[in-house]
Amino acid sequence: MGTILGNLKTLWRSLVKKEAVEEDIGGVFRFKYGLFKELLNSNTQLLNIITDMEEKLKGHQLFGMSYIRANASRAVFHAFRMVKSLDVLSGHRYSQLYPVLEEIHQKIKAELETKREGTAAALVLPYAAIFKEMVDVVGGKNAHLGEAQNRLQLPVPLGFAITTNAYDAFLAHNDLVEEINKRKLAIDINDVESIRQTSEEIQALIIAAQMPPALEQAILEAYEDMARQLGRGEALRVSLRSSAIGEDSDLSYAGQYLTALNVTADRLLSTYKTIVASLYTPQAISYRLVKGIRDEDTAMSVACLQMVDAKASGVMYSRHPVRILEDNIIINAVWGLGPYVVEGILTPDTYIVAKDADFTILSTQVMPKPVQLVNNPTGGVEERPVPPENQEAPCLTPEQMQTLASYALQLEKHYGVPQDIEWALDQEDRLLILQSRPLRLKKPTAGDVQAIPRLEGYPLLVEGGAVACAGVGCGPAYYVRDLADLKDFPDGGVLVANHSSPQFVIVMGRAAGIVADHGSVSGHMAALTREFGVPTILGAEGASKAIAPGTEVTVDAYSGRVYQGRVRELLELQQPRETHMQGTPVYQTLRRVADLVIPLNLVDPQAPTFTAENCQTLHDISRFVHENSYKVMFQVSDLVSYEKGGAVKLTAPIPLDLYIVDLGEGLRDRDPRETTVTVANIASVPFQALLQGMLHPDLQGIEPRPIHVSGLLAVMREQMLAPVGDRFGDRSYAVISGKYLNFSSRVGYHYSVLDAYCGNTINNNYITFSFKGGAADDVRRNRRVRAIARVLEHYDFAVAVKGDQVQARFLKYPCPVIAEKLEMIGRLLLFTRQMDMLMNSEYSVELVVQNFLAGNYRLDRLSLGQREPEPSESTEVPSTEVRRE
């Protein structure tokens, strides 16, 4: 900032010219201290960001790209603030850090840049021109349909694709990317309501946006072309289907986006926008968040197809999705249009066809189909009753079943993997392929293959459902009548509903199981449950009535049964759910960004490699700046020439190399010619209190020494091996005034800062204390963090433990209470310093805490209580489990 630089130049000038009067030196120092405090503050914030990224990298918490962007930019900001503060403080002796920081910044920026690449510029493409290689331009659904028509000569409806170029042009025309990103910030991943609200706003934005004129023209021309070919003119109805990037790849976005059926010419363009908007439905947003898919990597292409006036429709799998050992073709069918199958409204007919030369029909299971969905003559679709004679009749003739099966087999062979196919039968009895995509198969488990007999001793609530995703889940039943009910869905609940819905995806990450009266294993939701690994039973007639809300139930999604209570025998078969974030694109991006932020290469300030040029990460920069800031700030030799405002050394019987800077009224009766002071010279109320604690008689003169307690030897070895200078710690610094104290010390990897104010106005008084334990994987050092947290909590501090970091606050108490707490912290700091050597087991955390609270500070008199057998490292409780709010 110009002003700081300007002021500082003036400052240095006045110092050099020795024009500054004495009182100004105190002022100069206060100004420098202001900068120094900013530097420390940024150091703390950067360490917080690092700790938080480390937590996220464990893969248990959800986060999106906006988390990474926001924190990467904050991390860069704070590194920059540190560099700038140090450079200014030192009179520009650290300017070489700027290019180092800039290089890291550029690398981080490169990691966060959009990766999706635009290709050919066509806004629409007819199917005749589409092949599977064009997936980035037309999305999976379009690409596979073009491939089926052009390479396999399978019948598909006439149509064209509205490309991702069109999508990009549409967003750019309205500046939507920024607007959408901004709104996404309001999302709290765990709050269904915030997702719903944001979704509404973004969708409204998209629907209200203007179409670029060139795109409007391209779509209408392609539509007219199609109408001419079919000889239908304006009467041509189309279906518009989402064909998003990534929709059909490894991750199945089953049913996340919109399909609009029987669209009339006048609604073509508005429907296009609605489908684009469906990229931001609540379930699509949650899906991408949970799956770690970057919004930057998605784009919406749309399939515009001649509307099939379907007699019957359905879904088929070229192989059973769950019963992996059966290699047959499964066809589901209903009367009318397809949505009633994929949305799980009806339980469809199921025909099973063998993959032999004759396509032998193995079974025909016909279900009652009282209603059907048909095209409405004025546009859209409507439900109609099925004529009574058809209700319990199969939708397809055996020949049609076999024709479909042959299509399925061709598709499977062509793609080399099992396929999930949507089909329709038109009024001329032509079978058409509407969609084909890879079928996600679940790995077989022991439970899949072994038939589980009914278990005695537990009330059986449901039997005979179809398994959509095999597994066992147990939890309280939660009945979902409509989507609003999802808002209060409990973690670990079992979702019970009348019919399946892909919108349940919002809670799939948290559901222990799903049971629905209707729905088929080939529906969209079924595919999602397999992706999330939620044990799911569908088509379980009467289940929603048989299961009372709130009852604890066990879902046996191997045999299709639901029992009341916790069925121990089944819970043993429970599969651990995998962590979703790891391996996702968002996670990988964080991993790469974190590699430029987190690793600490500059560990030893004494090493010749401890230089600006060797900083490879933001952590290195902060460590380097932090170390040097103390040198710049506290160099006694620099300041000793001033009779005021210099640092002085404290001579006291405590094992710390402690330097003091007085901002005003912190010291008394001191000889201005001396560079050392004693405890008697301290006038600062909070510092006096802290020192009083450190000078506690029982902590006097105790230095780490051998004690014959088993388990200490390893620590002693480490002590002996450590360089002499490190053994009793690096320097500590106290910046004080009459009522203020900032005390910081670094001992090896540990770094602690205590900041306190202790005056007459209760509301101004505070203590903040933070302690970072060093390398996150160092279990023993972590223990000290937890021991400190336990003690501070006992003394009424508000404590937060995150990874290897404790942060504690104690606010708004009268001065004597603040002083009392500071005295305790003084004891605690010295006591735990020595306790490091005892931190050899989980048990020792308890030992340290108990002895401290009991006032036993002498190592040789510690109450060791009943020693447990030596626990092994692998039985450690992970540090995150002791997190407190």
Add this chain to the structure above:
Amino acid sequence: METFRILIVDDEDDFREAIMKRLRARKMEVAGANSGPKALEMLDEQEFDVIVLDVKMPGMDGIETLRAIKQKKPLVEVIMLTGHASVESGIQGMQLGAFDYVMKPVALDDLMDKLRQAYERRVLQLEYGRKNI
């Protein structure tokens, strides 16, 4: 804590109003602006100690607004709120003299800490301005 004058600049009405209300409950003197130009206009009319500024705003964005604020009133302290910010904005904000750069949404206690620190810096700077001009 002594009160000082705060201006919240954010185009999101809900967020701005909520923060203003809660700061007022803590006896702070708070005003709000829904855009960069509006904030600059207010800056001509009244004195502020600390400005909280959203990085992403339609029209004149946070970085532009920061630049203009610093031209008008170099000693006003500015705390930036991360929008869906580019990494660049961290560097630019720092170059233009922003005091801090915090995540949005921000806990009120944390924001109070930052506001207090920013105000302390301002007091320090003002003290210097007087002595060295």
